[in-house]
Amino acid sequence: MTDRFIESCEQEQLHLSGHIQAFGALLMVDHESCVRHVSANFSALAITEQTPKVGERVCAPIDALLRNYQSTSCTSIFGFSGVNEAFSVWVTPQPTGTLLEFAKAAEGSVVTITEPEFPAFRDEDERNFYRHQLLEWVAHVTGHQRVMYYQFLEEGDGQVVDEYVASDVQGSYLDLHFPASDIPKVARRIYEKTPWRQIADATSEAVPIKGESHLDLTLSCLRSVSPYHLQYMSNMGVESSVSFSIVSQNNLTALLSCQSMTPRTLSLELLNYISSIVDTFSLRERGWESQARFAFLDTLNLGSAALKSLLGQPQLNDGLWSEIINVLMQQFEADGVVICTDEMLYSHGISFESDILQLVDGWFVEQEESIFATDSLLRLTDEPLLSQVAGFCAFKVRLGQVNHLRVYCCRQEFIHHVSWGGNPNKPKETAGAGVPTSPRSSFARWVEKRLGHSRPWSSLVALRLHHYRKLFEESRFIRSL
Known part of the structure; x- marks a missing residue:
């Protein structure tokens, strides 16, 4: 991967994109209930009869929602009755106020979904068995055609250590390595702070945010997608994705990554529910790793x-x-x-x-x-x-x-061989305005003879x-x- 491409990825200010994805609408309200930022599509989604305007107080329904939220101090999901349909609201505290993100509510209850059970793992084989069960379950409840367990390696690269692929999808990324630049540090820092990230439709236009200053979208669930990542998804033939963060001791250790070849929007309730199941598996995995470390220490004392x-x-x-x-x-x-x-x-x-x-x-x-x-x-x-x-x-x-x-x-x-998802050292140069370099165009297995x-x-x-x-x-x- 060229230094030019890596540097451009790392310098990108993802949290200050000034846009959101089109599957929802955004409203930023200060501590005095005045609108500071609003997405340009708020009126079109018919969330409230009165369109919020920057500098004005919020309408009564939004004000009531904020009063309900004041009883909590963390990110929460609330129901909201729009003009014609129901919405779910992802409410996040910010230093200067409260961030509200609206998306269409789930049609059914996630409570009816049968969830997998994860007993305490006794060994690595059992961990691997339940990890694959998790991938199959996530594919079933989301409808995504490929679900991968993407493990970050110590040197920064990643490896797909487990994968579920639907029968109508060709190819496999299992055991392939991917360079650290595929998920730059700037993106990993955001993953460490957020439970999941949904890209509902990579082909849709981003929606601008109205406001007098740049809004920090680090904790936003609607944050727009980097043009580099959009090109990356296009090169993979993917139009929709969801990633669930797996964090240990405040460090991102893995991603459970879902891909769909067509646009797909999951409700906020379903995303939050799946995230809780992923957290349960992660807790079991950390418990097993702790037991393995204690057993290793016992052998160290003897050896x-x-x-x-x-x-x-x-x-x-x-x-x-x-x-x-x-x-x-x-x-x-x-x-x-x-x-x-x-x-x-x-x-x-x-x-x-x-x-x-x-x-x-x-x-x-x-x-x-x-x-x-x-x-x-x-x-x-x-x-x-x-x-x-x-x-x-x-x-x-x-x-x-x-x-x-x-x-x-x-x-x-x-001297050994490492299989990569495409040649990581040869990104494809493009002449697109504003995007001087794009990710590699092929993700076919490329085998490196690793020397040194x-x-x-x-x-x-x-x-x-x-x-x-x-x-x-x-x-x-x-x-x-």
Whole structure:
């Protein structure tokens, strides 16, 4: 993916688009019940007999809705009787007032929908089984033809780890990777703050918002769609989509993404209901992951007994350092280990060349974090590096005021293949006015022969690094260094 395209995506101010999607209408009211912003389609949807005007007080029905909302302090859904039909209102508190977003109400009650049940997961296979059940259920209740579980990877890219595809849809994205630029950081930050995102009709014109200033649409459910993303959807043959955020510790870890090849609008009630079911699954998944971490810590305590014994020696000689390195190589499945301070260095196996070690060591000492892991040494610098080490993980222990003991577990290059949804390095150039570069036009499987990477580190490597760092920190010999 070109730097030009990535930069243009990241700089886009999605929350200040000044437009909404056409499946609803928007009204922003200040704390004195005066209209500050209103979408241009408010009158056409016949929500109220009196059309709201910027600078004027809201009409009586809207005022009554606001009084009902004042009893709550979070985003809520209310029913509202329009001129000719019923509406649902997504009401969101804002620093300067209240944001009201109107969409046609559901024709039936979501209470009648049979929801899936998720018991506590006992193992990974059971988690995968219920995750696929969730995708099938979401496809059934939404009518979308493709539902994917899109997992974010540590380096920022994403991978479709599970997928439901209707029988009338061709192709599969299962196991394919997608570059980080497909969902830029600016979009991920919004996903972290909102439970779901619906694009009802990618072919419809966006509706402008009237008002004297830019309205922050970060929490809006009607926010218009980026032209880059509209092109992206067009290239995929998708006209409607819904994504449900899966957040852990305030970080976006995955998206449950639904796609339809035709326009499709889901009611606010249904979207909120599905979001609650997704949250239930996510809660079960986090519980299983916590249990897996506790079990891993138990194995760490058992597996580190030999190292703890070695570190319990009052003084270490060359032979003991060699034994310590052998234990670390085994526990981290490393091809080599480097242990150093400013005055000494021990290493064995595949390790950094002296100039590379100087570069890596100088960088790591300056970092605030005491642990680090990467499967690609090349990510640390824009300069070309020639080293037998492709990836490493590391921890450091403070010795006095300025010195540290540094431990590097190294892995050599592991040439392997990664399947992508289209070639991520070749976006299609366009001549469209205002859109200098568009996303790649093909999402067919493209296989990369990945060079310059080691075998990936386990998702639990941080726990292992912290554990062994603590063993070194609490050892008797550390005081003598």
